[in-house]
Amino acid sequence: MAHTQPAAASPTVTDAVLIAAWQHGDEQAAAELVRRHARVLARFLAGAGAPEADLDDLVQETFIRAFRAVGRFRGQCQFRTWLLTIGGNVLRDAGRRWARHKVVPLDDALRSPLGDPHEEAVARETETRLGAGLARLPRMQREVFLLRAQQGLEYDEIAAALGTSTGAARVHYHHAVRRLKEFLQ
Amino acid sequence: MIDHTEQDRELRALVQGLGARAAERLDVERTAAEVVRRLREQAAVAPAWWGRTVWLRVAAAVVLIVGVGLIYRQGGPKSPRPVGDQVVSSTDAGLSELSSDQLRVLLQALDAEEFPGLTAAQDAGLEDLDAGQLRALLRSLEG
Numbered sequence: 372m373a374h375t376q377p378a379a380a381s382p383t384v385t386d387a388v389l390i391a392a393w394q395h396g397d398e399q400a401a402a403e404l405v406r407r408h409a410r411v412l413a414r415f416l417a418g419a420g421a422p423e424a425d426l427d428d429l430v431q432e433t434f435i436r437a438f439r440a441v442g443r444f445r446g447q448c449q450f451r452t453w454l455l456t457i458g459g460n461v462l463r464d465a466g467r468r469w470a471r472h473k474v475v476p477l478d479d480a481l482r483s484p485l486g487d488p489h490e491e492a493v494a495r496e497t498e499t500r501l502g503a504g505l506a507r508l509p510r511m512q513r514e515v516f517l518l519r520a521q522q523g524l525e526y527d528e529i530a531a532a533l534g535t536s537t538g539a540a541r542v543h544y545h546h547a548v549r550r551l552k553e554f555l556q
Numbered sequence: 557m558i559d560h561t562e563q564d565r566e567l568r569a570l571v572q573g574l575g576a577r578a579a580e581r582l583d584v585e586r587t588a589a590e591v592v593r594r595l596r597e598q599a600a601v602a603p604a605w606w607g608r609t610v611w612l613r614v615a616a617a618v619v620l621i622v623g624v625g626l627i628y629r630q631g632g633p634k635s636p637r638p639v640g641d642q643v644v645s646s647t648d649a650g651l652s653e654l655s656s657d658q659l660r661v662l663l664q665a666l667d668a669e670e671f672p673g674l675t676a677a678q679d680a681g682l683e684d685l686d687a688g689q690l691r692a693l694l695r696s697l698e699g
Contacts (some may be wrong), residue, residue: 406590417575
């Protein structure tokens with residue numbers, strides 16, 4: 372891959388500029404895009420049910436797919452939103468692989484807790500219950516809910532990223548909320 | 557404008573924290589370096605793979621062109637037209653309008669097509685059959 376003038380990795384440089392730079396072979400632009408969006412992506416994936424042990428792999432795979440397909444990104448939504456929807460696809464594919472090979476996610480008790488053990492335990496219990504509720508939702512409802520409630524995106528942005536209408540996204544969100552509340556009660 | 561109805565405020569608060577600790581533990585610099593390394597690796601592998609597929613496509617195209625050329629050089633794939641069709645199409649009329657001679661020709665043509673395995677012996681008349689053969693024929697007609 373040809374190396375060209377690297378794009379400045381400052382916050383003022385937009386994602387669009389970094390994407391263009393990456394398309395011209397600037398690896399640092401790709402690295403900067405990873406730095407900007409990796410944590411948000413990881414949070415989205417974890418919320419959508421990704422085991423923590425696989426989070427790094429899933430984040431990497433999502434970025435790899437996104438960079439390979441970046442020519443198809445037409446700016447219909449923000450790069451981050453587009454990335455999250457790719458993350459959803461990566462997680463779905465990984466879920467199929469895990470189901471085929473019957474991979475059991477690392478048990479909670481085996482994870483190394485950081486911070487106060489009691490807080491950890493409470494937070495983990497809440498996460499577990501919410502995660503279980505989210506796992507029971509249809510994929511579209513789950514993704515719309517996470518993009519809305521976790522990422523704070525507007526319905527039209529979500530609709531553009533998921534290829535649906537704003538009204539449908541709104542309906543998915545409200546169904547998800549209703550079902551989650553039922554589950555958590 | 558993001559709504560904050562009472563119904564989902566609590567849920568929103570819960571989901572905001574979902575995966576936050578796991579995301580915090582992610583080593584972003586290492587992830588970025590790993591992504592760049594994998595992209596570089598794939599970029600190096602891609603041309604070789606593309607080259608192989610291009611050669612395969614070219615080879616397949618050559619085989620196809622040569623094959624089609626050979627077929628047409630030998631006069632093309634001709635399916636012989638059944639004689640019966642010729643009779644019917646030549647009269648271009650219903651069976652009731654055919655003369656007895658034409659009907660005979662047509663029946664002979666159909667016999668020749670539908671029962672190509674018939675031997676000369678099987679084509680023989682009833683008078684040529686012996687008693688056993690006649691009984692067998694009658695049984696087959698009954699059954």
